[in-house]
Amino acid sequence: MKFCSQCGRPVTLTVPVDDDRPRHVCSSCGTVHYQNPKLVVGCIPEWEGRILMCRRDIEPRKGYWTLPAGFLENGETTADGARRETIEETGSRVTDLIPYLMVDIVHINQIYLMFRSRLVAPDFHPTQESAEVRLMEAADIPWDDIAFKVVEKTLRCFLQDRASGRFAFRTDRIEKRELVK
Amino acid sequence: MKFCSQCGRPVTLTVPVDDDRPRHVCSSCGTVHYQNPKLVVGCIPEWEGRILMCRRDIEPRKGYWTLPAGFLENGETTADGARRETIEETGSRVTDLIPYLMVDIVHINQIYLMFRSRLVAPDFHPTQESAEVRLMEAADIPWDDIAFKVVEKTLRCFLQDRASGRFAFRTDRIEKRELVK
Numbered sequence: 001m002k003f004c005s006q007c008g009r010p011v012t013l014t015v016p017v018d019d020d021r022p023r024h025v026c027s028s029c030g031t032v033h034y035q036n037p038k039l040v041v042g043c044i045p046e047w048e049g050r051i052l053m054c055r056r057d058i059e060p061r062k063g064y065w066t067l068p069a070g071f072l073e074n075g076e077t078t079a080d081g082a083r084r085e086t087i088e089e090t091g092s093r094v095t096d097l098i099p100y101l102m103v104d105i106v107h108i109n110q111i112y113l114m115f116r117s118r119l120v121a122p123d124f125h126p127t128q129e130s131a132e133v134r135l136m137e138a139a140d141i142p143w144d145d146i147a148f149k150v151v152e153k154t155l156r157c158f159l160q161d162r163a164s165g166r167f168a169f170r171t172d173r174i175e176k177r178e179l180v181k
Numbered sequence: 182m183k184f185c186s187q188c189g190r191p192v193t194l195t196v197p198v199d200d201d202r203p204r205h206v207c208s209s210c211g212t213v214h215y216q217n218p219k220l221v222v223g224c225i226p227e228w229e230g231r232i233l234m235c236r237r238d239i240e241p242r243k244g245y246w247t248l249p250a251g252f253l254e255n256g257e258t259t260a261d262g263a264r265r266e267t268i269e270e271t272g273s274r275v276t277d278l279i280p281y282l283m284v285d286i287v288h289i290n291q292i293y294l295m296f297r298s299r300l301v302a303p304d305f306h307p308t309q310e311s312a313e314v315r316l317m318e319a320a321d322i323p324w325d326d327i328a329f330k331v332v333e334k335t336l337r338c339f340l341q342d343r344a345s346g347r348f349a350f351r352t353d354r355i356e357k358r359e360l361v362k
Contacts, residue, residue, distance in 0.1 A: 008184035077285035169350035
């Protein structure tokens with residue numbers, strides 16, 4: 001951030017009065033521009049024991065497999081956002097959303113919130129964002145070709161809990177070093 | 182938002198290519214400025230069955246009672262943020278944080294995440310943000326003087342679950358009309 005979004009004049013990085021950390025502050029109108037983490041919402045869509053996954057057709061990690069997820073938008077609930085992302089990436093509608101896993105990814109200022117969910121019907125198709133969409137048996141999950149660490153964690157937690165027959169809300173975090181393969 | 186934070190030129194509200202909703206787009210450099218909901222993190226701090234509450238000394242809702250909570254900052258986990266807010270508003274450290282309640286407040290683009298927690302010691306004091314900090318018995322909670330609907334919901338859920346002896350992660354939402362007393 002270099003300029004004030006309110007008046008267009010330059011901002012400087014400085015600690016405002018009554019604050020304890022540097023913020024982008026407008027040198028002209030004084031507006032303080034706060035920057036906060038973003039929430040990424042997504043689903044583990046199930047159909048008869050299989051999990052709906054998509055192979056990314058966009059960067060980053062084009063060609064790798066993922067679960068439907070994306071940034072929560074203004075004007076929607078977390079569950080609405082997860083439903084929308086699933087439609088956008090798989091063409092499929094989900095229902096019975098239950099918050100399942102929250103993952104702090106501090107070094108990129110993102111919080112993931114993944115929901116368990118059920119497909120309304122086994123209707124899905126490639127989309128603008130996904131070259132391929134497929135219902136996967138647990139044994140078929142392409143562990144070496146998963147797009148993001150958070151997706152791998154989500155799937156491992158989910159399969160473990162499903163095997164034990166006992167789901168609870170979970171939290172986890174991803175450190176920067178974990179991203180290196 | 183009126184000006185581009187990258188180049189200082191005016192932005193216009195328009196639907197970018199490959200997008201489905203209006204964004205602030207720079208008419209000069211083309212930067213798309215996304216705006217997303219913010220996460221508010223906070224605690225229900227307990228000490229020997231009592232709950233630590235604070236009477237706000239800042240607007241909005243100055244003079245009303247609340248639980249420690251505030252915007253999650255870049256560079257911290259959700260639990261770190263809840264701990265920090267508790268120190269800032271009550272002077273007290275909390276431990277054993279467990280995610281308890283997530284509340285969608287769509288009309289103000291906020292998601293609340295409240296943690297159950299335990300005071301490390303019954304040390305607390307007024308702060309810059311709180312005129313008074315007090316351990317409350319359930320019977321003493323000033324229901325008519327609670328600062329925010331989300332705090333009232335959190336306390337009611339918590340007391341109900343505590344009475345039943347069974348806590349699970351909960352979700353809720355607050356509609357605009359609920360804010361009118």
